[in-house]
Amino acid sequence: MSDLSQRALHLLQTIFGYPAFRGQQADIVETIASGGDALVLMPTGGGKSLCYQIPALLRDGVGVVVSPLIALMQDQVDALDELGVRAAFLNSTQSWQEASRVERLVRNGELDLLYVAPERLLTPRCMELLQEAKIALFAIDEAHCVSQWGHDFRPEYIRLSVLHEQFPDVPRIALTATADQQTREEIVRRLALDDAREFISSFDRPNIRYQIVEKSNGRKQLLDFIGSEHPGDAGVVYCLSRKKVEEVAQFLVESGIEALPYHAGMNLDTRTSNQARFLREEGIVMVATIAFGMGIDKPDVRFVAHLDLPKSIEGYYQETGRAGRDGAPANAWMAYGLQDVVQQRRMIDESEADETYKRVQSQKLDAMLGLCETVGCRRVRLLSYFGQHSEPCGNCDTCLNPPVTYDATVPVQKLLSTIYRCGQRFGAGHVFDVLRGMDTDKVRQWKHEQLSVFGIGSDIGDQEWRAILRQVIAMDLVHVDPDAYNSLRLTESARPVLRGERAVQLRRYVKPVKAKRSQTKAKGYVEADLSPVEQRIFEKLRWWRMETARRHNVPAYVIFHDATMREIAKAMPQSLEDLRGVSGVGEKKLQTYGSELVELIGELV
Known part of the structure; x- marks a missing residue:
């Protein structure tokens, strides 16, 4: 293990309280900490933040995190403060005096991490501040926002290529949980990450x-x-x-x-x-x-x-x-x-x-x-x-509960024929009325009771016809025309079905039933099985965490995650040294809360 890797692992264990890196985290940290660029795709909850937080602590200067999440910056900074990491943010929610204080900390090299919204980052004042400071790295979070084809495009993200232009020697890491191949290519192109290593983790969330x-x-x-x-x-x-x-x-x-x-x-x-x-x-x-x-x-x-x-x-x-x-x-x-x-x-x-x-x-x-x-x-x-x-x-x-499929070629042919015989001018409701042979004013008005298709689908209920139509729309056999009052129109793909040249398999309609409590747990993860004593400790810890979070004015999970508290309940630590080995308990939290926790557990055991 290299000296850099050893230092990274030491920070992970002592500050964040985790025994080892997960998946590709160690490689990503070493890449950025040694001055390289990276594009990281990692599912939500996979530990993306550690991939830039630890390199920021390993390198000289402040790590600048570009994030659109203004509403969450305070909580992110609070969480780092609980760990003993010097962090702050710059965004539009701050007063002029508070922003000036943060800027002084940046200039004086007194911050490890600075969170900033892209709109704020791109202002002349902020760019001037960064030019005057020592920058450890740039982390571009939610990087998929750069893609015009993506689901959450943010125009200001396109201008973030300026970071490469003005700070060519500062490593950059772009992170996202959501990007198909087209979006990944656009992230690389627009952020000038051509030489970046790509780290693509599994997209699976088995829990x-x-x-x-x-x-x-x-x-x-x-x-x-x-x-x-x-x-x-x-x-x-x-x-x-x-x-x-x-x-x-x-x-x-x-x-x-x-x-x-x-x-x-x-x-x-x-x-x-x-x-x-x-x-x-x-x-x-x-x-x-x-x-x-x-x-x-x-x-x-x-x-x-x-x-x-x-x-x-x-x-x-x-x-x-x-x-x-x-x-x-x-x-x-x-x-x-x-x-x-x-x-x-x-x-x-x-x-x-x-x-x-x-x-x-x-x-x-x-x-x-x-x-x-x-x-x-x-x-x-x-x-x-x-x-x-x-x-x-x-x-x-x-x-x-595997769905039942069936050969739905005949019902689909009936539906397509009815849409065609009605002139492809009507919406789903009227088409279903004709199919089912319903005597309505609209049917009589258009004399559609005289059509050869009138009533040919009377053996199928309205909800089942809706399920069939929804599936044939998904199969591109039928198009809904919003410019013509949502009228149904046949596509070219419908022709071979009507001619009997193509069979259609559909999932059989199942009437919705009231949900029943599931008896099986999610595959891949098993909740901690706590004994009655451990459960009592866990509930007491939850109460303690809620009161502590209220005093500190932070979310409860900033104090400890449920997973950490389950581990504490199972370990039943009798000393600070016992508590030190629990995942999620770093040195700062051990110093801040350790004695309280040991005393609380001692009262229950």
């Missing part, structure tokens, strides 16, 4: 169970899911519109669940207060638009739910990745229906973007629909999107 259900009554299904799987747990519920966020949050509150809304249209103070409560309190469900959550550090989010279809697999992966950052079992649940498909298609078609952008977004939506409609393992489908091969996981809904 997350993926589940996508047929949407019937989304809010009621969500309530059943939370009640059966996650009573009292912290979670995030994503909705597409601000209005829906407000309505769902109110519905959950009225149903006895502690829920808060979050979206960009809210009063800033209320929004900030709600985010702070979610981060610092336990058991809160945040109902939000995608404006909330990028880079959430809260490790014990036990579920992420979607009541609307995400625009892309990247977005879905990023959002679901906010669950289970601590490695304990977590759920990613989604209710998905035909209207979601129609709505997303309409949003793309009505966008003012150019045709190239629309085509890319349509391809991303097609991939997302493929994930929803797959009859195989969802994890296999998800990981293959990012170019990673895997075997069926045994820990998603399609593995645990």
Whole structure:
């Protein structure tokens, strides 16, 4: 082991309290600490922050972390302060006096890490400050924001190539949890990382169970899911519109669940207060638009739910990745229906973007629909999107309860024929009425009861026809035209099906049922099995942590993660030396909290 590697491991153990690096962390740290550049793709919760924090401590000067997460910078700095690391941030929330104080610390070489938003970094004042300071490294977090094809493009990120131009000898590390091959290539090109080493970790999050259900009554299904799987747990519920966020949050509150809304249209103070409560309190469900959550550090989010279809697999992966950052079992649940498909298609078609952008977004939506409609393992489908091969996981809904497929060629032909006979001018509701032989005013108005297809699908219910239509849209047999009142139109791909030249396999419709509590744990991770005594210690530690966090005015997880407290409960340390060996207990925390913990445990054992 090189001297640099030994120093890095010493910092990991003494400051952060971890016995060894995970995965590629050691190689990444050595690359940056020795002056090289790196592009790092690592799943949420995989330990990306250590990849720049430790090199910043190993090198002379201050490590500058470029991050769009203004709302979380204070918590990140607080967490480092608890570890004895000198950290600060510069963003628009500070007073002039506070910003000036931080700038003095930077000039005087009195900081290890400085967090700064990209907009602030690119100002003449900040660039001048950096020119005057000794810079250890630049870490560009959430690097996928540089991609115009990505799910979370930030225009200011494109200008970050200035770091290479003005600081050519300072190593740079770009980090993200979400990037397909096209996005990775764009990150390299736009940030001038041509000579950077690429570190691509597995995208798999084996502790997350993926589940996508047929949407019937989304809010009621969500309530059943939370009640059966996650009573009292912290979670995030994503909705597409601000209005829906407000309505769902109110519905959950009225149903006895502690829920808060979050979206960009809210009063800033209320929004900030709600985010702070979610981060610092336990058991809160945040109902939000995608404006909330990028880079959430809260490790014990036990579920992420979607009541609307995400625009892309990247977005879905990023959002679901906010669950289970601590490695304990977590759920990613989604209710998905035909209207979601129609709505997303309409949003793309009505966008003012150019045709190239629309085509890319349509391809991303097609991939997302493929994930929803797959009859195989969802994890296999998800990981293959990012170019990673895997075997069926045994820990998603399609593995645990394999869907039944059937030859649906005849029902699909009936649907396509009805769309065609109706002139490709009507939406789903009317097409279903004709299929099922319904006597409605609209059917009579257009004399569609006289069509040869009238009633040919009367043996199939409305919800099942919706499931069939949703799948044929995902298969690109039918297109929804938003410019013509969401009328259904056949694509070229429908011709061979109508002619009997192509068979169609679909998943059989299953009527939604009320969720039952799962009896199996997430594969790949097993929660600590605590004895009655250990459980009593663990609960006492949670109470102690909550009180301590309140006194320090920081989130509870900044004091200790649940995983660390479980280890403490199992170890039952009788001395500071016993406590020193517990993962997650570094020297600073040992000095700050060690005596309290040993005394508290002594009272219980």
